[in-house]
Amino acid sequence: MSQAVPPLRVGVLGGTFDPVHLGHLRSAVELQEALALDRVHMIPAASPPLRGMPSVAPAERLALLALGIGDTPGLVADPRELDRDGPSYTVDTLASLREELGGAARLIMALGHDAFLKLAEWHRPERLFALAHLAVIHRPDFDAPLSPALAELIAEREVDTAEEMMERPAGAVLRLALPTRMAISATEVRRRLAEGRSVRYLLPEAVEQRIRHRRLYLSR
Numbered sequence: 001m002s003q004a005v006p007p008l009r010v011g012v013l014g015g016t017f018d019p020v021h022l023g024h025l026r027s028a029v030e031l032q033e034a035l036a037l038d039r040v041h042m043i044p045a046a047s048p049p050l051r052g053m054p055s056v057a058p059a060e061r062l063a064l065l066a067l068g069i070g071d072t073p074g075l076v077a078d079p080r081e082l083d084r085d086g087p088s089y090t091v092d093t094l095a096s097l098r099e100e101l102g103g104a105a106r107l108i109m110a111l112g113h114d115a116f117l118k119l120a121e122w123h124r125p126e127r128l129f130a131l132a133h134l135a136v137i138h139r140p141d142f143d144a145p146l147s148p149a150l151a152e153l154i155a156e157r158e159v160d161t162a163e164e165m166m167e168r169p170a171g172a173v174l175r176l177a178l179p180t181r182m183a184i185s186a187t188e189v190r191r192r193l194a195e196g197r198s199v200r201y202l203l204p205e206a207v208e209q210r211i212r213h214r215r216l217y218l219s220r
C-alpha cells in the first residue's frame with residue numbers, strides 16, 4: 001500500500017531587508033529546523049506600506065539577499081513582491097503562494113515580535129489567517145504588551161506546539177523562541193555603515209563586500 005505524501009510545509013519571512021543581516025538569515029534557518037519546513041521564502045517588500053521608503057532600491061535589496069543566502073539549503077530569495085505595482089501587502093503575497101501550493105500545503109508566515117505588535121494595522125489582517133499560520137519569533141528588546149485590537153485578532157488562534165499547528169493548512173498562531181537570538185537590526189547596520197564603523201560579523205561577508213563595492217548606505 002502506498003503511503004500518503006505529507007503536505008508541503010512552506011515558510012515565509014517577509015521584510016524590508018535593508019540590508020539583510022545574520023539575524024534574518026539565522027532565524028530563517030532555525031525556523032526551517034524548528035517547524036521542519038521544506039523551504040523558507042524570504043521576500044523583500046518593494047514598497048513597505050507601514051514605513052518610509054527604504055534607502056536602497058528593491059532590486060538591490062533582493063540582490064544582497066540572494067548573495068546572503070548563497071547556497072543555503074531550503075532558503076529562497078523570492079522576488080514576487082518586486083513584480084507587483086503598488087504597496088507590498090502581505091495578504092496578496094500569501095494569496096499568490098497559496099494559489100501555487102494548493103489548499104493542503106501548510107503555509108507559515110513568520111515575523112519577529114516587533115513586527116507582530118503592528119499586525120492589527122496591516123491591510124486585511126483577518127484574511128491572513130485564512131491563508132496562513134503565523135509564527136511569532138521572539139526578539140530580544142521587543143516585549144511590549146499586545147494592543148486590544150491585536151489581542152482580539154489572535155484570540156482563540158494560539159497553539160502550543162508545531163504539531164498542533166501542522167494539523168491544518170492555516171489559521172493558528174505559534175510563539176517561537178528560536179535557539180539563537182541575535183540582537184541585530186538593519187537600522188543599526190545602516191547607522192554603522194553611514195558612520196564608517198565596522199559591520200563585520202553582523203552581515204555575511206559577501207553582502208558586506210557588495211555594499212562596500214557599490215558604496216551603499218553611506219548616508220542615513
Ligand code: ATP
Pocket residue numbers: 013014015016017018022023024027110111112113114115137139181182183184185186187188
Ligand atoms: P529595521 O531595523 O530597518 O526595522 P529589521 O532588522 O528589523 O530592520 P526587517 O527587514 O524590518 O529587519 O525585518 C524583517 C523580518 O525579520 C521582521 O519580521 C523582523 O521582525 C525580523 N527580524 C529582523 N531582525 C531580526 C533578528 N535579529 N532576529 C530575528 N528576527 C529578525
